Amino acid sequence: MKLRIFTEPQQGASYDTLLRVAKAAEDLGFDAFFRSDHYLAMGGDGLPGPTDAWITLAGLARETSRIRLGVLVTAATFRYPGVLAIQVAQVDQMSGGRVEMGLGTGWYEEEHTAYGIPFPPLAERFARLEEQLRIITGLWRTPVGETFDFEGEYYRLSGSPALPKPVQRPHPPVLLGGKGATRTPRLAARYADEFNVPFEPLEVNRDRFTRVRQACAELGRDPDEIVYSSTLVVCVGKDDAEVARRAANIGRQVEELKQNGLAGSPAEVVDKIGRYAEAGAERIYLQVLDLDDLDHLELIASQVLSQVG
Template sequence: MDLRVFTEPQQGASYDTLLSVARAAEELGYDAFFRSDHYLRMGDGDPSPGPTDAWITLAGLARETKRIRLGTLMTAATFRLPGVLAIQVAQVDAMSGGRVELGLGAGWFEEEHTAYGIPFPKEKFDRLEEQLAIVTGLWETPVGKTYDFAGTHYTLKDSPALPKPVQSPRPPVLIGGHGRKRTPALAARYADEFNVPFASTADSERIFGWVREAMAAQERPADSMVFSNALVACVGRDDAEVARRAAAIGREPAELRENGLAGSPAEVVEKIGRYAALGSTRIYLQVLDLSDLDHLELIASEVMPQLG
């Protein structure tokens, strides 16, 4: 089971804070550092220091880390044109020596679009489908060939399809969500990994099943998809430490035990085992208090070694 650190910088984090978390994650043996792609804080609270851009952040981290993989859960398709996104991700892949992964979603948070003058189209999912086709198509076009795409929302003609990412044929693509039909079908066609965010084991099992059905319908091998979950983390050596960490992120221990990975290291290992039994091989630990690096150390020292 891979453990990855997943951050939500829109809730309040500078680049320097993210760098300290990414470096700690690398030193402690986590598999990856991921971040959300949002420009506006969710909920009440101080919005300072303001947003950081996901791909500018990852470009910086690419040069300031050595081993850890880097990516997004999820880049909003509404924020970037697909050709530009393909260039950006390929460049950061090169800057990192081939450690980048692209999580791509439709975009959903209308208020952040309004706040920063970003169009919020009604046909977001149709645009996402075209974006996936274009980004992967550009990367997979052989060197020396050109790429064309004629869609409803995007048209490319005689694109040199450059630059190429370091990873071949392309960086891993992640798709996720809770949808019944369209999301699993897109994942079966384009994704290397399917992520179910903030869901119970029962819901995860059902959603994983939908993706497997979609893969079978496209005659894709069952073992060619990585299945993963994202869950908020709140781990403590005792109940008092769990309660302190829960209070720091404005949550209750009982609710976190029900809906996240919370409690003692033993409790968390047991719950991760239940997700593993469904076929999940990767957990994204949503770390909301980015000043608490001791939290990462505790998980690395007392949870990670028990996962095999």
């Protein structure tokens, strides 16, 4: 089981804060550092304000050396696919081949309104997402010296030199995820290297993993080519008092966190991770909400990661 650190900097974090967390995660042996791709806080003032996901990863690519880097997940509404293909390929080069691209439809209408980004209906967002996946992977796979063309409903490319190329070949891992029961598994079966279920109980994870496997079988793809992962909020303490303190610091109740996330003593969390593994999860993204509490990461690394990694 691989454990990855996942942050939500739109809630209030500077680049320097993210750098401290990423370096700590790398030093402590976590597999990856991921961040969200949002421009507006979900409650609270969000000070000092949002940081851009791919600019953040570009900086981290030069200031880390081992840990993998990614976004969970980039909104297809935020960037043109050709531009995103260039950005991700460049950050992959800057990191020496450590980048992973999560891509989704986008869902948070208020941030689109706040920053003047169009927010079409869900059916159109799904259609745009699929075109973006075809374009981005097509650009990356085009041999050097050849050109790429695409004619879709929403995007058209003609005579693209399809440069630059990422370090990872044929391209950086593509992560898709979500809670949808039909369209999302089909899209994952066609395009994903990893499928992620965010913030859901065991039975939902098991069901969505099964649906992706079934969709792979329908397409003639080996379902074991895909990595299956889960995202859960984490709140670990050496004793009940420490768990309660950490829960209070993120504005959550202990029992709710134990029910919906990974919370409690290291032994409790190790046990629950084991149950997610039995449901099919091969990686877990630990949503860390208090980015100033590096002692929390040290505890997880020493008493949880050491037991499951």
